[in-house]
Amino acid sequence: MRCAICYRKAKGYGWFNPRLKPSDPNRYSDKWVFCSRRCQDAFCLLMTKTEARMIDPSDMELAAMRACLSPLGEYVGSIGMERPLADYTREEVLALIDVVVTAYQDQMIEEHEIMAAKDRAFLEERLARQGQTSPKGVPF
Numbered sequence: 171m172r173c174a175i176c177y178r179k180a181k182g183y184g185w186f187n188p189r190l191k192p193s194d195p196n197r198y199s200d201k202w203v204f205c206s207r208r209c210q211d212a213f214c215l216l217m218t219k220t221e222a223r224m225i226d227p228s229d230m231e232l233a234a235m236r237a238c239l240s241p242l243g244e245y246v247g248s249i250g251m252e253r254p255l256a257d258y259t260r261e262e263v264l265a266l267i268d269v270v271v272t273a274y275q276d277q278m279i280e281e282h283e284i285m286a287a288k289d290r291a292f293l294e295e296r297l298a299r300q301g302q303t304s305p306k307g308v309p310f
């Protein structure tokens with residue numbers, strides 16, 4: 171089990187949603203485990219701020235995160251893999267954020283365009299089928 175905050179090995183710290191009844195299965199999650207009190211507190215603060223509405227990323231969001239890896243690696247490689255983040259200039263950090271956010275948004279737009287194209291194709295096929303049958307339909 172990995173810590174939900176830092177991905178180190180979880181060590182017996184957990185969390186449950188006190189807003190839900192004990193009988194509600196969403197009150198608990200095996201993903202809400204932590205390595206330390208510090209990570210547990212960070213998660214607790216986040217859940218309090220978001221009123222426990224934080225949700226797991228969708229498959230589309232996970233794909234968008236993975237799409238950031240290559241541009242992120244390229245950017246970090248271009249300014250020096252061995253340089254610690256603390257040594258980055260403000261402009262370099264802003265450029266890094268821009269690279270990641272742009273890659274994430276581009277992937278999300280692409281996924282939504284693919285979904286929209288599938289919906290459109292489905293609707294056009296249905297309309298075409300209706301168009302074929304109506305002239306041969308029952309005369310009124």
Ligand SMILES: [Zn+2]
Pocket residue numbers: 173174175176177178204205206209
């Ligand atoms: Zn942790």
